[in-house]
Amino acid sequence: MSHSDRYDLDRSKRPNMLLKFDYILFAAVIGLAVMGIIILPSAMLGYKESVIKSTFIVQIGGFIVGIIIAIALSCVDYIVFRHMAIFFYGANILAMLLVYSPLGVERYGSRNWIDLGITTYQPAELMKLATIIMVALCLEDMKLDNGRTLYNVLRIGFFFALPLGLVLLQKDLGTALVFVFFFVIMLFVAGLKMRYFAVTAVAALIAFPFVWKFALNDARRSRILTFFDPSLDPIGAGFQARLAKYAIGSGQISGKGLGNGPINNAGQLPVKDSDFVFSVVCEELGFIGASIIIFLFFVLLIKMIGISRRSSDYFGQYLAIGIFAMFLFHFLENIGMNIGIMPITGVPLPFISKGGSSLITNFFSIGVMLSISARRKSGGFFGESS
Amino acid sequence: MLEGIKKLLKNRYFYIGIIVAAITAAMLLKLVNLQIVNGSVLDYYASRGYYSVRTIEAQRGKIYDRNGKLIAYNRTGYNVQVVKNSENSDWAKRDQIYYNLLKIFEKNGDSIENLLKKYITPEIEFGVLIDDDDDPDEVDMRKNWIRYVIEDQFDIKYEDIDQLKTARDVFSYFRKELFEISEEYDETDAYNIMAIRFTILMNGGISNTTPQVIATDVSEETMSEIETRHLEFPGVSTKEVYFRQYNNPQTIAHILGYVRAMSEEEYEEIYKESGYSKNEIVGKEGIEKAAEKYLRGTKGSETIYIDKDGRELGEVSKTPAVAGEDIYLTIDLDLQEAAIKAMEKHIARIRSEKDDEKNFGDCVGGAIVVMDINSGDVLASVSYPDFDPNIFLAPSSDAEAQQAITDLYTDTEKSASLNRATQGLYAPGSVFKPIVAIAALEEGKITKDTTCYCNREGVYANFRLTCLGRHGNLDLIQAIVKSCNIYFYDVGVETGISVIDQYAKAFGLGENTGIEISEYQGARSNEETMRDKEIDLTHVWSAADTAQTSIGQLYCQFTPMQMARYAAALGNGGNLITPHLIQKRVAADGTVVETEKQSSKIEGLSEENLAIIKEGMIRVVGDTSSSIYSYFKDFGFDIAGKTGTPETGLESQNQSSNGTFICYAPADNPEIAVSVVLEHGVWGTNAAILASDVLAEYFGTNDSEDISYIIDYGETDIIA
Structure with missing residues (x-):
């Protein structure tokens, strides 16, 4: 049985990209990235001028390169990723191991960066996408290959657990949670019986004390504890949370104006170019600016659900929902911790936070999304599903 | 319709859509709450200020002598510190502030904290940590240092570093590229600004919450000027802090020790766990170190309301610090001072008696220990040469003090940092003989009346060993009094090394010894030690080795503290006491904790045999024929002592032998035990004469005129 038998999509014909291109999704992404560039100088207020200048150039560069990558990928059939999956995955695993080589760099108490000379790169960024592709592939096989359930379960388990283990070894709690989150959503959409989720939830509860003790470093533990009881660490994480609250509140409806936020100006917000960039948005662009970002994410996420639903094949369906879940988690966790409804862990806000390499990685995922979208079945949001 | 809803509920995408919608709604609601409902209140807080929690330093415990004389205490002083805030948020503004501060410091003679000068000096030359020669290793080290400094400053290219050759290159590069210090400042000011910023950078960088110290212990004038002109110095404040002070610490230097900022390694390995913060001042040596956990106290904390400029608006809550416990030493400062004066006096005397036969005028130092014979209270513990612990309290800008510290650790001739009383290892010489006598008596090898014939020399395992005199026929008491080697060679060989070793250990x-401060264990002369020390691996323990051990030579290496403890056990009926330096601790709330006295009875010692030794030792000091008789005759009671003149093995290289002496006094109902070691003191009698001065001070028999013997050492070259 060849692969092509499984698909109802006629892959010999290229879709008409002008007609099939997902303009709304793309517009939402461009909108977010533009918001990011608008807020970036404010987010770097107080930095050295040369640093601001070079970061700004990197960000604009990442933006342009990202758009090109996204459009180019939308024209490529995402089946390529199915064929290349194991290589892509393997290469990323290797990159993950490189942090232990002399190229590895330690930042913010976690050793999870590698130094590429011109820039530093966090291998976990693309690892997420590689794992999503691998899990999507396995789930599709499982769906089509009814006889080999055990083999497929073990395969999924392995391909998922390996990168997760590496991330946990690097004590990168934020990224580990992204992995778990997209995995659960993918299994959910793939139709895993609800009782399995229940069993897993119980297992997770049992595993929790061990993760707490061995997989988390002191900084993470205190951040989580402080979320539940801010008085535990009044000058550390609790202090950050309170300052973020002041910054957000002080923006009121229309904000203080770019570069005029008092908390931002006092240099009080930690990692305000990445983790706490949303607080800067709220302070300087107010409720209006903040809700524009939330709205754009809402559009982006709902569009992604639609793309998954209307995907021509299982692979596309699972791949799309995996990417969706990844963005959803970043959206929820980053904005959530800024506004105080989630504990503080260091995850960036996609397209808004500073960082050329993460911008490009995000655009890469959007390109894959656009490719799936262009090869979708026709039909409404809650229409017929396969 | 119903079908449609049923189908919808079965569609898992429906739930995911619901989740996204719910999350979005929750976020918007929370934002409405924060920005619209509570917006104006939070805006008020944001623009007015916020809470900050700061730690309050605990005052370090004071240290007194046994009579309540103050030795170590704290004075208050001021540090200048800086935080980042809205009015000094950019570099250029802070540089201007630093410049203005520097002018104030300059005017009042204060200096900044400067970590840069070890790398680049104010003269723009490489400092002590960097050599500027072309040795490839040095070049690499220099490059690595520069890399380290600019780490994470990603706009700097590593290739640039290769171009930096001279200190001026590095300085200019840092000034232009790393610190971006304006061209307006002249070089001196630019250097000082860079030094401040470099120091802050190395200590973790400028922060909004943790103040960074720019200058420590500034003058009162500087403090008041900064406070009155505070509007010109946003983010800058002065903080009242404690500084350790010592009263005449030199006499008690080795016991007191000193305090100093901990090193990075010490922080990571020792102090981090106990809740210290980096760079904190801790006890480094002596009691300051040994009693660190009692002295440090408990830090307090205060929550303060600060405005957006970092200025305090008011105190919200406060947990006061608890001062550390005060320590009362067992040391009697008067006795300690008298002992050290006597040490200086006799060293000068011995040097002046140079004859180039036995005395080569090389007596440099030694140790005296005076111990309460029953409690183990160390009443005096002298190690000479000494040093001034105040050099460790001086600011890092005090070049003279820094040089003194370097000298202290590099002058191996004087080894003044060594506490000879607990860390000095010496062969005891004849002071060891009572051990051999006790071992032989207890084991029944000899009696008090056993005699031996001394013909000045004897042969043991083909080794010809000598005595200092031809003593003829003598019994045990006479052998102790005359310190006859032949007698103890014979008795020692007869008794055997293992028995001697067993008794030496028992004493x-x-x-x-279990004393609070750092001590060395030393070694007894036995086969085990021989294996560690003997170069000739084929050497087998022989009767000659036992014979030499019996007169306290060969591998014997004991501390003066051990010898005093041994003397005490001889005098107190065979109780081995644990010497201690801390008499009691007094907590801030008045609770007193007395140090528990510890002692253990040495097994198998009979009163009669101790009495025989005592008789011998009384006669060592008190026989009218004794060469030290005149020094001890006026006490009005007997004193039991034993001298020793251990050879150092360097006599042939024109170095004098050491002098040792132990005693307990009064011989009946003794109060104290004393041990004295004089390095190159020529004869044990010299150590005994020194001890007589110490005893005179203790028993108050030295009349005031006697004080006049203190020579003015200004003209005497005591230390070679």
Whole structure:
């Protein structure tokens, strides 16, 4: 049985990209990235001028390169990723191991960066996408290959657990949670019986004390504890949370104006170019600016659900929902911790936070999304599903 | 319709859509709450200020002598510190502030904290940590240092570093590229600004919450000027802090020790766990170190309301710090001072008696220990040469003090940093003989009346060993009094090394004494030690080795503290006491904790045999024929002592032998035990004469005129 038998999509014909291109999704992404560039100088207020200048150039560069990558990928059939999956995955695993080589760099108490000379790169960024592709592939096989359930379960388990283990070894709690989150959503959409989720939830509860003790470093533990009881660490994480609250509140409806936020100006917000960039948005662009970002994410996420639903094949369906879940988690966790409804862990806000390499990685995922979208079945949001 | 809803509920995408919608709604609601409902209140807080929690330093415990004389205490002083805030948020503004501060410091003679000068000096030359020669290793080290400094400053290219050759290159590069210090400042000011910023950078960088110290212990004038002109110095404040002070610490230097900022390694390995913060001042040596956990106290904390400029608006809550416990030493400062004066006096005397036969005028130092014979209270513990612990309290800008510290650790001739009383290891010489006598008596090898014939020399395992005199026929008491080697060679060989070793151990020789401060264990002369020390691996323990051990030579290495403890056990009926320096601790709330006295009875010692030794030792000091008789005759009671003149093995290289002496006094109902070691003191009698001065001070028999013997050492070259 060849692969092509499984698909109802006629892959010999290229879709008409002008007609099939997902303009709304793309517009939402461009909108977010533009918001990011608008807020970036404010987010770097107080930095050295040369640093601001070079970061700004990197960000604009990442933006342009990202758009090109996204459009180019939308024209490529995402089946390529199915064929290349194991290589892509393997290469990323290797990159993950490189942090232990002399190229590895330690930042913010976690050793999870590698130094590429011109820039530093966090291998976990693309690892997420590689794992999503691998899990999507396995789930599709499982769906089509009814006889080999055990083999497929073990395969999924392995391909998922390996990168997760590496991330946990690097004590990168934020990224580990992204992995778990997209995995659960993918299994959910793939139709895993609800009782399995229940069993897993119980297992997770049992595993929790061990993760707490061995997989988390002191900084993470205190951040989580402080979320539940801010008085535990009044000058550390609790202090950050309170300052973020002041910054957000002080923006009121229309904000203080770019570069005029008092908390931002006092240099009080930690990692305000990445983790706490949303607080800067709220302070300087107010409720209006903040809700524009939330709205754009809402559009982006709902569009992604639609793309998954209307995907021509299982692979596309699972791949799309995996990417969706990844963005959803970043959206929820980053904005959530800024506004105080989630504990503080260091995850960036996609397209808004500073960082050329993460911008490009995000655009890469959007390109894959656009490719799936262009090869979708026709039909409404809650229409017929396969 | 119903079908449609049923189908929808079965569609898992429906739930995911619901989740996204719910999350979005929750976020918007929370934002409405924060920005619209509570917006104006939070805006008020944001623009007005916020809470900050700061720690309050605890005052370090004071240290007194046994009579309540103050030795170590704290004075208050001021540090200048800086935080980042809205009015000094950019570099250029802070540089201007630093410049203005520097002018104030300059005017009042204050200096900044400067970590840069070890790398680049104010003269723009490489400092002590960097050599500027072309040795490839040095070049690499220099490059690595520069890389380290600019780490994470990603706009700097590593290739640039290769171009930096001279200190001026590095300085200019840092000034232009790393610190971006304006061209307006002249070089001196630019250097000082860079030094401040470099120091802050190395200490973790400028922060909004943790103040960074720019200058420590500034003058009162500087403090008041900064406070009155505070509007010109946003983010800058002065903080009242404690500084350790010592009263005449030199006499008690080795016991007191000193305090100093901990090193990075010490922080990571020792102090981090106990809740210290980096760079904190801790006890480094002596009691300051040994009693660190009692002295440090408990830090307090205060929550303060600060405005957006970092200025305090008011105190919200406060947990006061608890001062550390005060320590009362067992040391009697008067006795300690008298002992050290006597040490200086006799060293000068011995040097002046140079004859180039036995005395080569090379007596440099020694140790005296005076111990309460029953409690183990160390009443005096002298190690000479000494040093001034105040050099460790001086600011890092005090070049003279820094040089003195370097000298202290590099002058191996004087080894003044060594506490000779607990860390000095010496062969005891004849002071060891009572051990051999006790071992032989207890084991029944000899009686008081056993005699031996001394013909000045004897042969043991083909080794010809000598005595200092031809003593003829003598019994045990006479052998002790005359310190006849032949008698103890014979008795020692007869008794055997293992028995001697067993008794030496029982008297605590070559064993840790258990005193609070750092001590060395030393070693007893036995086969085990021989294997560690003997170069000739084929050497087998022989009768000659036992014979030499019996007169306290060969591998014997004991501390003066061990010898005093041994003397005490001889005098107190065979109780081995644990010497201690801390008499009691007094907590801030008045609770007193007395140090528990510890002692253990040495097994198998009979009163009669101790009495025989005592008789011998009384006669060592008190026989009218004794060369030290005149020094001890006026006490009005007997004193039991034993001298020793251990050879250092360097006599042929024109170095004098050491002098040792132990005693307890009064011989009946003794109060104290004393041990004295004089390095290159020529004869044990010299150590005994020194001890007589110490005893005179203790028993108050030295009349005031006697004080006049203190020579003015200004003209005497005591130390070679």
